[in-house]
Amino acid sequence: MKNLLWLQGLSCGGNSQSFLSGESYKLDVFFNEINLIWHPDISWDIEVNEILKKIFSGSIKINFLIIEGAVTGNKRIHRIGKYSLKYILNKLKDKVDYIIAVGNCAVHGNYTYHKNKKDITGVQFTPDGKRGFLPKKFKTKKNYPVINITGCPAHPEWIINTILTLIQGKEIKLDRYNRPKELFMYLSHDGCIRNEYFEWKVEATSMGTKEGCLFYEFGCRGPLTHSPCNKILWNNVSSKTRAGTPCLGCTEFDFPLRENYFTTKRNMGIPDEVPIGISKRAYIMITGVAKSFKNERLIKKLEDTD
């Protein structure tokens, strides 16, 4: 069994809520492998100062340290028991096998960083680059930097998959934001059931409907956002775009500073940002071709098609 400690910095607790409400067929396997030493939302019977003292002294060893929430050393803003998260991280950073930052606040500071850049950061990053609390070159005992799992919140399965992969001794490749590539090499657009509408440029007329793509009218960030939201579904059931809501791009580092969510900024009818990987010129040409033909099936209500 591997020991896991979950600590919360400055955060709304959304990643914990998401994780604890998650439905995953891997949960049994996960808890066969993992001994959860302490979690702020469920370890009510364990006094946090006591458990931290044992961990600091080495009488309890931690393999996985999960941080949810942004980091500060200012105890007037936030503390865990009598300690600041900065103090705890300093004590544990060289003792644990892996540090995993879960959710945007832990990864890059998110809302709280933009509120108070002097006192608050992510664990190893800020939204503008690697200027988080731990130095750029920092690596844990197992030779990994802080492994970042972005999202607001992160999907429970992304956390479980990452930990189980590491327990199996497999290597995890990371992208330039130190996110597991296996998860974040996909775009939220990949696997969206509206892809055919996207290809034929048939736009949704309102949110919440089954038909149409949400890119042109409703600001969907699916083609611009690295995340497997349409590959690993939420609670094995759905995703934002499947339910008819645009992807907000919450796994990217420019979240939440973008403005005008739900709208697509355009200039002379052309979106300011086009899908990753193609030029604006190519996008305009493909759109022109797609629009000059009609896919009859896609202009009907789905339930009216044969």
Ligand code: SF4
């Ligand atoms: S709704 Fe968004 S994710 Fe789905 S096909 Fe359209 S642009 Fe892609």
